[in-house]
Amino acid sequence: MLAADRSHVFWLDAGPDARTGWSWVGAGDPETDTARVRSVDATQHPKMSPAGPFLGGWVGWVGYEAGAEAAGAPVRDRGDATPDEMWVRTDELIAFDHASGRVWAMSASGRAEAVVDALLAAPPATTPPAADEARATARHAPREYAALIERCRDAIREGDAYQLCLTTRFEIEIEGEFDPLAVYGRLRRAAPSHHGGLLRFGDVALVSATPERFLELAEGTVRTHPIKGTRRRGADASADAALIEDLRSDPKERAENVMIVDLMRNDLSRVCDAASVTVERLLEVETYPTVHQLVSTIAGTLEPGTTVGDVLEATFPAGSMTGAPKLSAMSILHDLEGGPRGVFAGCFGWIGSDGSGDLAMVIRSILTRPDGAYVGAGGGITWRSQAQAEVAEVALKARAPLAALGAGLPPGW
Secondary structure, three states, X not given: OXXXXXXXXXXXXXXXXXXXXXXXEEEEEEOOOOXXXXXOEOXXXXXXXXXXOOOOXXXXXXXXXXXXXXXXXXXXXXXXXXXXXEEEEEEXXXXXXXXXXXXXXXXXXXXXXXXXXXXXXXXXXXXXXXXXXXXXEEOOOHHHHHHXXXXXXXXXXXXXXXXXXXXXXXXXXXXXXXXXXXXXXXXXXXXXXXXXXXEEEOOXXXXXXXXXXXXXXXXXXXXXXXXXXEEEOOOOXXXXXXXXXXXXXXXXXXXXXXXXXXXXXXXXXXXXXXXXXXEEEEEEEEEOOOEEEEEEEEEEEEOOOOEHHHHHHHXXXXXXXXXXXXXXXXHHHHXXXXXXXXXXXXXXXXXXXXXXXXXEEOOOEXXXXXXXXXXXXXXXXXXXXXXXXXXXXXXHHHHHHHHHOOOOOOOOO
């Protein structure tokens, strides 16, 4: 495998059947000072390059607790040694342009030809089937999660929040280690996404089939694409059409999405020219192999001199993973969820040295460690939420990542 001899490698993936967009495979060394990433000016106007939007910089993640703590919310002990924030400075990078079919190789040490030779020599990837030996345990049983939904509704009735993203965790413990590449191969086949990814940093790996693009930074403009509203795929085209229409017209799902759109407009206005903040699309359905999603897009023009850290401070954690009002929601969820979220509900992707960037939400994702792995899942709770439907939505979201690990949902889920 390309970059197999490096300890910190990544694959940012536009999907197996992508006809547009870019994918990147590369390697680098851990960034010892994350302030360097955050201090990058996000309002630069880099020259367009045929080699794509990412010409070098950093690839990594920011976990949920890092953002929640910075925003003033209470947080729980993470429970393991996984870094809250982890960035790798890229020194070798291969960029795949899916629209043109061209491939570009870049190397900070002048090894571009060697990188190309390694790419050409790499054998076709094979993905062994899951061993079906993993056993998942849930942080909350379905009845417990349903009871927490009612407590969310109590908080909404009291006026402490008007939407809450309630999550839980599924843990898998094994003897030995998961092979992150094999796990990603299975997840990619079952639930391909335009922002999938595999980040293997030492003995920890993030494996993701996320459908949610969090922050897009380009030429002084920022965009965010919150997802709120989910339906399973139907058995045929007719059933799919009915589920799409149900999602599009459901008052609860529409209200939930609009609440988060309003929150994200407010977040962006903290770092953008307020008059420039617009909703570019509202309540559009996107379809994936396992689910239909209700998606909106909000954009704004950044104020001169705005840094990547400024944008993260204003927007992270994402409103789609907290609820609203954001600080009150995070505080309520801290009391209800009973444990850390970790990298789940954070973000991952790339930040360019030229101020561009593309970060996705850590959902429909797996975090593997030497002793096992975990999968987070959740859903937005409003006053009109029905516990049975919300429990089913959590199970739907967790099923594919757990299956990639060779595990099923715990009993009752």
